[in-house]
Amino acid sequence: MATDLAIGIDIGGTGIKGAVVDLSTGKLVSDRKKVATPEGGRPADILEATDDLLAELDQASGAALPLGVCFPAVVKHGRTLSAANISHEWIGLPAETLFEKRFGREIHFINDADAAGYAESRYGAAAGAEGLVILATLGTGIGSAFIYDGILVPNTELGHLEIDGVNAETRAAYSAMERESLSWTEWAARLQRYFSVVEALFSPDLFVVGGGVSKHHQEFLPLLDLGTPIVPAVHRNNAGILGAATLATR
Secondary structure, three states, rough: OOOOOEEEEOOOOOOOEEEEEEEEOOEEEOEEEEEEOOOOOHHHHHHHHHHHHHHHHHHOOOOOOOOOEEEOOEEEEEEEOOOOOOHHHOEEHHHHHHHHHHHOOEEEEEHHHHHHHHHHHHHHEEEEEEEEEEEEEEEOOOEEEEOOOEEEEEEHHHHHOEOOOOEEHHHHHHHHHHHHOOOOOHHHHHHHHHHHHHHHHHOOOOOEEOHHHHHHHHHHHOOOOOOOOOOOOHHHHHHHHHHHHHHHOO
């Protein structure tokens, strides 16, 4: 049965958050629920914590709605092939099947940056954009998402590009700015190098910059000189929830 409502859950290294989403507007129609990610991020513990969160959301919605879950890992055919800030026990697990068995319903399992990018393409900074949109989330690492004419191309992982002999995110993620006490100008120079390489490789039509630091976009985006328009994300902390919920019905 078609529905305009779905649940999105965003699992991260420090917190698990979720809400009921109106898919026609991209608005949250429940309170955003959040629990701490269990220490160590092991599969059984995350399943337990997510189950508790989902029970609250099911109660809020009064129904077992379509469910999408986004996760800090490469996700291919329902398997988690990497693990960022969670236990390495996730690597190689049939995670989607594990969650479906635990929750007793079908779910859609997706990488967290891909979910955020899809949300921005449907309801945010890239709504209506044509051609190739590349979302980059700047945080502990650099997540990425490719959206081409509204279609998600998953698991791009552009934070792991080797640029000048190093993994790009080790120099250009927001965590590098904090770790090395860089000024906005110094950090922007590293972002310039990163986005210039990505631009040369993929010739995008639009860059969207997400992550919590995007709320300070006026401090660093104007310092970048690119041929491609670059804009801040709209949904930031809710983007994963929105994207996971929307993809749950597709």
